[in-house]
């Protein structure tokens with residue numbers, strides 16, 4: 001066999017080298033594809049994890065939104081604290097939660113609602129103590145928008161340690177004043193606290209703080225309104241009472257201004273008003289109106305003999321006796337006209353009835369048997385002038401008074417202790433015996 005020429009051998013070596021190079025390149029490519037594939041898988045896995053975490057975060061955010069909405073509808077502070085703990089645990093994946101309120105002026109904290117070691121909602125309103133001077137508490141209560149977390153911390157229920165786990169504190173604020181905090185832990189399920197959960201807790205604390213402030217202001221306003229209402233009611237009551245007292249005083253005053261101070265019967269002022277009203281009524285109704293004018297006989301002598309005080313007593317007794325006679329006639333107005341003179345207005349009655357009333361009056365005064373040493377009758381008597389009119393629009397009211405006055409004058413002149421009538425002309429009514437009885 002003749003050896004291959006050199007150039008042929010060289011060609012073979014070249015081909016071999018090319019083969020080796022392409023194989024190498026293929027292997028390198030394969031390696032690269034493999035590496036690429038692995039990187040893609042890991043990125044994909046990472047993306048999946050992140051996706052899951054974001055989905056969880058979004059779902060927590062949605063839950064937080066629902067919780068906040070429910071809290072905003074709480075009807076009072078107690079319900080707000082209760083709902084916050086209940087819903088916070090239920091929807092924000094927290095094992096245990098508790099809400100504490102602070103009063104920095106008094107350096108006091110007090111409980112509201114919390115969670116027992118079995119995960120039940122419990123009232124902690126009876127719990128109160130000084131704000132603990134602990135670095136974790138100090139950090140939490142001095143920083144806004146900040147969640148303080150302590151891992152592997154002792155977990156408590158009241159003063160008893162009930163386990164170990166993470167413990168988180170989020171302060172709540174009214175402006176720059178810390179009003180309390182939310183405490184949370186993982187006592188029951190020991191789940192780790194994710195960054196997203198921490199963020200949610202922070203938002204929850206801020207939202208709850210806001211709701212507490214709104215509700216407190218609302219309740220303060222309600223209280224103020226109640227106090228205001230009570231004060232207004234009190235004032236109104238006092239005003240009503242004052243008005244009633246004033247009304248009573250006015251009535252008393254009106255009565256006094258119409259009443260004769262000595263005898264207690266109506267005074268001249270009342271008589272004047274009654275006369276005007278009765279006169280107008282009589283004109284309108286076409287009914288009669290009668291007026292009696294009574295005068296105590298020889299009263300000057302009486303005063304002179306028995307004294308002014310006895311004179312006053314005598315007038316009082318006469319007024320009372322006349323009142324008894326007039327009482328059955330509710331429309332009759334008996335009044336003290338002035339001094340020792342009385343008047344009596346009698347509407348709508350017949351002349352006979354008025355005459356009978358007058359005679360009863362004469363008799364009633366005599367029957368008082370008030371001794372009068374200076375009178376021919378031996379006792380105090382009165383004389384009566386009576387005027388009866390059928391008032392019409394063209395008549396003057398004064399004619400009634402003038403008539404009664406004329407009749408009285410005549411009764412006096414004719415010997416006193418008797419009745420005279422004036423109906424246009426003077427008429428003497430049968431003289432009652434000049435004696436008592």
Ligand SMILES: Nc1nc2c(ncn2[C@@H]2O[C@H](COP(=O)(O)OP(=O)(O)OP(=O)(O)O)[C@@H](O)[C@H]2O)c(=O)[nH]1
Pocket residue numbers: 262295296297298299300301303307308309310311312315338339340412416
């Ligand atoms: N005690 C007392 N006396 C009074 C009061 N008002 C008037 N008088 C007196 O009554 C007397 C009336 O006297 P006169 O008007 O002269 O009439 P009279 O003595 O009654 O004589 P006749 O009317 O003619 O019978 C006077 O002395 C008055 O001072 C009073 O309120 N109390």
